[in-house]
Amino acid sequence: MRRVITLGLLIIINFILQSTVFGFHNISSITPNLMLILTMSFGLMRGRKEGLLVGFFCGFLADCMFSTVLGPYMFVYMIIGYTNGFFHKNYIIEDVLLPLIVIIVDELVFNTIIYIIFFFLNNHLNFGDYLTDIILPETLSTTLLTIIVYKFYVFVNKRLKRKAEGKDII
Amino acid sequence: MKFDKRKDINPKYLLLTLTIICILFFIMSFVARxxxxxxxxxxxxxxxxxxxxxxxxxxxxxxxxxxxxxxxxxxxxxxxxxxxxxxxxxxxxxxxxxxxxxxxxxxxxxxxxxYPDYNKTAANVFAKDSSSWFSVFYIDKGTEDGMFVGANVMCGDGLAGIIVECYDEYSKVRAVIDDSSKISAKILPSNALCTVEGNLNQYQEGCLAVTNIDKDAKVNIGDKVVTSNISDRYHSGLTIGYVSDISYDSNNLTKTAYITLTVDFTNIETVLIITDEKFSIYN
Structure with a gap:
């Protein structure tokens, strides 16, 4: 239960930060994808099921606020959370390289899918321009932020785990 | 330990269930708006x-x-x-x-x-789209304050965007630089009709493309681009920007101009919304 509440709070906080503080009053700025970091972290630390659920709810919020139809973001975040869960067996607490590689791949995949859904099918075919102007800068900013934020999530996860284990013993 | 009730569910089945929910939501978005x-x-x-x-x-x-x-x-x-x-x-x-x-x-x-002809009301910007792809922002006034879908939004001394979704207490505004934004406009003083197309790439280089200008139209650098009177969503005469470059298209029938926008999208706090509805045959 504690875990569900913590995760719910984290999702909401990330969503709000992403839509307000980052890119503060700058309508066309590059925003690091905080919700993707959250999905990736918990997919990696806790496995497929939790990655899936976190991704689903992150996507739901994103869809409600930013998309004209419900569904696309939800699906993309969900799939990313699920696939990241496969790397759970390679997860070591001290490891920093694995999350970085995973988030870079995630960002590229995520943004390419968004490009295909909303731009390619809308007859904006110059992928190269979008790659250099949006996808790569966003990947860079998200990756840099991951280094800090991921450590925090590892800490949160450790605390939650300890609490839960303590309860089991009692 | 966590999600106790669902401990036995295989992630595969969970994925399947949630995917179906996603697809249902997607279909519902079109069927049950x-x-x-x-x-x-x-x-x-x-x-x-x-x-x-x-x-x-x-x-x-x-x-x-x-x-x-x-x-x-x-x-x-x-x-x-x-x-x-x-x-x-x-x-x-x-x-x-x-x-x-x-x-x-x-x-x-x-x-x-x-712009003395239109009734306006001011609103504050409180959020923007969370991804880097869309130029969409949110204002703290909704249907309860008389906003409606299709209301023109201005900032500083020019057109900033249009309300695309309207809820009780807030509205979603699509900026003119968004990729899906297309505005019917005219170039003053020659009154040549054209289309202002939003484009993220070009905006990052500091300009927007204006397409479909007749080849013979007299367009000079520095000319003012305003919304045209044939647009069915935008009120006529709202400033969009000033021509900064002109080039001929390869089809030799039209030419393309590049404009510098009057609105600075890097710092938007307060916007004005025109509360008059544009009269058109579609309404």
Whole structure:
């Protein structure tokens, strides 16, 4: 239960930060994808099921606020959370390289899918321009932020785990 | 340990179930628009106040940091007069705030005189799209304040965008630089009709493309581009920008101009919304 509440709070906080503080009053700025970091972290630390659920709810919020139809973001975040869960067996607490590689791949995949859904099918075919102007800068900013934020999530996860284990013993 | 009730569910089946839910939502968005709008409205009603709160904290810290900077400078310049400065600090902060307010109001008033025909109301921007792909922002006025889908939004002395979704207490505005934005416009003084197309790539280079200008139309650098009277969504005569470059298209029938926008999208706080509905045969 504690875990569900913590995760719910984290999702909401990330969503709000992403839509307000980052890119503060700058309508066309590059925003690091905080919700993707959250999905990736918990997919990696806790496995497929939790990655899936976190991704689903992150996507739901994103869809409600930013998309004209419900569904696309939800699906993309969900799939990313699920696939990241496969790397759970390679997860070591001290490891920093694995999350970085995973988030870079995630960002590229995520943004390419968004490009295909909303731009390619809308007859904006110059992928190269979008790659250099949006996808790569966003990947860079998200990756840099991951280094800090991921450590925090590892800490949160450790605390939650300890609490839960303590309860089991009692 | 976690999700105890669902411990036995295989992730594969969970994925399948949630995928089906996603697809159902997707289909519902087209079939049952009203119900989906209700879901969105409910979720966003919970989120919007939080976003507005965070935004206010951001603005507050921003103003505090600015104040600190000015104070530091003053201290350096007037090391001997420190005590006196401290006494005046509160006054300075107050005057600064009043001055900023005065400037904003003056700006709004000047704009008001430029477009006297339309009724307008002001609103604050409180959030933007979370991804880097879309140029969409949110204002804190909705249907309860008389907003409607298709209302033109202005900022500074030019057109900023249009309301695309309207809820009880807030609205979603699509900026003119968004990729899906296309505006029917005309170039003054020659009155040549054209289309202003939003484009993220071009905006990052500092301009927007204006297409479909007749090859023979007289267009010069520095000409004003305004919304045209044949547009069925935008009121006519709203400034969009000024021509900065012209080139001929390869089809030899039309030419393309590049415009510099009058609205600075890097810093939008207050916007004006035209509350008159554009008369068109579609309404």
């Amino acid at each position: 009203d119900q989906v709008a209700a879901i969105k409205n409910f979720t966003n009603k919970l989120m919007a106040p939080l976003q507005q709160g965070i935004n206010e904290i951001g603005l507050w810290t921003d103003s505090k940091i600015e104040n600190l900077n000015t104070i530091e400078e003053l201290n350096q310049e007037n090391a001997e007069l420190k005590e006196q400065i401290e006494a005046y600090q509160t006054d300075i902060a107050m005057y600064q705030n009043q001055l900023a307010e005065l400037e904003t109001l003056q700006e709004l008033y000047a704009l008001d005189e430029l």
